[in-house]
Amino acid sequence: MTRYLDHAATTPIHPQVAEAMAARLGVVGNPSSVHAAGREARRVVEESRERLAAAVGAHPTEVVWTSGGTEADNLAIKGLWWARHAADPRRTRVLVSAVEHHAVLDPARWLASQGAEVVELPVHDDGRLDLAALDAELAAHGDRVAVVSVMWANNEIGTIQPVADVVARAHAWGVPVHTDAVQAVGHLPVDLAAVRADAVSLTAHKLGGPVGVGALVVRRGLDLVPVLHGGGQERSVRSGTLDVVGVAGFALAAELAVSDLPAQTARLAGLRDALLAGVRDLVPDAVLRGPDPASGLRVPHNLHLTFPGCEGDSLIYLMDSHGVACSTGSACTAGVAQPSHVLLACGVEEVDARGALRFSFGRTSTPGDVEAVLAALPDVVTRARAAGMA
Amino acid sequence: MRVLAALSGGVDSAVAAARAVDAGHDVVGVHMALSRTRDEHRTGSRGCCTIEDASDARRCADVLGIPYYVWDLSERFEQTVVADFLAEYAAGRTPNPCVRCNEHIKFTALLDRATALGFDAVCTGHYARVAVGGDGARSLHRARDAAKDQSYVLAVMGPDRLARAMFPLGEVSSKDDVRTEAAARGLPVSAKPDSYDLCFVADGDTQGFLRERLGSRPGDVVDEDGAVLGRHEGAWGFTVGQRKGLGLRHPAPDGRPRYVLDVRPATNTVVVGAAELLSVRGLQGVDAVWFDSPAGLAGQGRAQLRAHGEPVPARWHGTEDRLEVALDAPVRGLAPGQSVVCYVGDRVAVQATVDRVRRGADHGRDG
Secondary structure, rough: OOEEEEOOOOOOOOOHHHHHHHHHHOOOOOOOOHHHOHHHHHHHHHHHHHHHHHHOOOOOHHHEEEEEEEHHHHHHHHHHHHHHHHHOOOOOOOEOOOOOOHHHHHOOOHHHOOOOOOEOOOOHHHOEEOHHHHHHOOOOOOOOHEEEEEEOOOOOEEEEOOHHHHHHHHOOOOEEEEEOOOOOOOEEOOOHHHHOOOEEEEEEOOOOOOOOOEEEOOOOOOOOOOOOOOOOOOOOOOOOOHHHHHHHHHHHHHHHHHOOOOHHHHHHHHHHHHHHHHHHOOOOOOEEEEOOHHHOOOOOOEEEEEEEOOHHHHHHHHHHHHHOOOOOOEEEOOOOOOOOOOHOOOOOHHHHHHHHEEEEEOOOHHHHHHHHHHHHHHHHHHHHHHHOOO | EEEEEEOOOOHHHHHHHHHHOOOEEEEEEEEEEEOOOOOOOOOOOEOOOOOOHHHHHHHHHHHHHHOOEEEHHHHHHHHHHHHHHHHHHOOOOOOHHHHHHHHHHHHHHHHHHHHHHHOEEHHHHHHHEEEOOOOOOEEEOOOOOOOOHHHHHHHHHHHHHOEEOOOOOOOOOOHHHHHHHHHHHHOOOOOOOOOOOOOOOOOHHHHHHHHHHOOOOOEEEEOOOOEEEEEEEEEOOOOOOOOOOOOOOOOOOOOOEEEEEEEEEOOOOOEEHHHHHHHEEEEEEEEEEEEEOOOEEEEEEEEEOOOOOOEEEEEEOOOOOOOOEEEEEEEEEEOOOOEEEEOOOOEEEEEEEEEEEEOOOOOOOOO
């Protein structure tokens, strides 16, 4: 039996979502068509927009459907930089935290080829943004910053970022803020009206919806230059035929995840804490990365550890051979694990960063999953250590 | 047995893994990532290091129904194979990086890691045979298909590690059979071209790679009497026996072609001369790896000096780590750094790295 502890990579689709999508799949209709079939499809899209907006505290007109989190991040970073830089050519700077997902970091770094100056803001040991560094950067160059991007919650080590503090500081300089909330919605209370970020990336498949659909929630009146040009379906900011079935699945999944949140948060945090306690018992020198769960600064479903003397390649193989699906937590190129830029930014030595494992829980996780990991762990760590010495 | 099948993304390793599965072993596929800056697509005949090769390996594992992982051995590869390659050229020798890769990566780093993780053997697509003697000792033999035989580049692994190596292609009669078998099994690499260039040298431009990594260091090209005949950009760019690319402006007085006779890093000079001066009658090897029992440490048979070189009749004797080889017929252009493998019949007796060569009059046919 396979134990799936990689919900931060993707989590099973909610059965009600699958059912609703399946029921809709055979129905024809392009939401941009004016006939009856088109109008029916449009109604589904707009209802979905309203339902998603309600689930995250946004206004429906703020929701721009995308193909997922990566597209939303690209649209936010490039679209905001192009628009702000065009409006005020002195604004060349992009401020991002050093622990952003590659879907934010890489567009930002690419913008350097367009004349942008990219500043990767440092973080503390637990991955929390160094707000003093942001203050210093804004004080020195606040009138030359085009956009700030700081993620809501980190995908590898689960750190919750002080997004509201970032927004308050950046807005004082008239700088828009983007936040990647892909790992937050469904795991943390997310009220976009309260946080007042200007652009927020969301995705369906991390919260029980389908892969291939996401959204960028864009504050009304904010200028964005499109990344995808074409029919202009989404406020002329994003083109492409709207995915009626996908957005309907996304909206339903978001509603279910948000309504389930209080119960799931406590349950998943309990599983996570049980796993952490068990690991500390069995492998005393394993190191927790990211904030202490008791601090309240960590998403409830994430546990990230490094095992001294072990290679991630070996750990993953051995866990897999014991039927446990987990992750090294870091970005991959054709399956090759690179030392995590997140851990390095947290001050972890490269040699320690290699022995990383991320366990992430979700709706289908059970105490049996924790027991299976703990049953496998002594053998896994012993063998991985031996392989690390080889 | 629990078997780790090294999958390069090529046809040989895929069929080898398939045969291990057929034999009833519990097989796991591993693709070794040997470079951190990998090209997206395979170009021409370059090794196995592109993302496309990794994808091919993954699809073969899918077809075989075995788990598949990519292991990052790029740091070890850089520190051993590439570093040795550069150091050897810098020292005026001619290394064989494929031998070093088998020595340091496939049958050390990979094999040791596999053993620690609980595997009983590593399976590769090499063409060679392993035999088990009455006393349980393993011996390494040439493949049935002499044209594809790779025992020469495997001998460096030594007898102890043979017990944990598996070469399912040793008995096949030709590469065509392997391709036919791959196609019959539905493996998507059945028609993929063979690779033979160095996998870590971009565009196959070894000279460019050496220049980039070792730097330009101009010096003289001289004849055997020390007369300057031309200039070079770096002595590392030359291999004993090389004829082309010497950059000499004037032909030899006798009009005959000249060859590199010696590369001397100490004086940064390259010595060139007539073909007969290249003739080698014997050699001294270091870092000997004995397959024969140490008793006597002597033997006679044939010595092979290149991956696809013709074996020549030879006699040898040595100590635990040194080897003296006398060649019954002269060979041309043997360079320090090359690997020598001595065979008795089709069985490997000893392997060593050429340290010194003994030149002698060439009484050969085309002297």
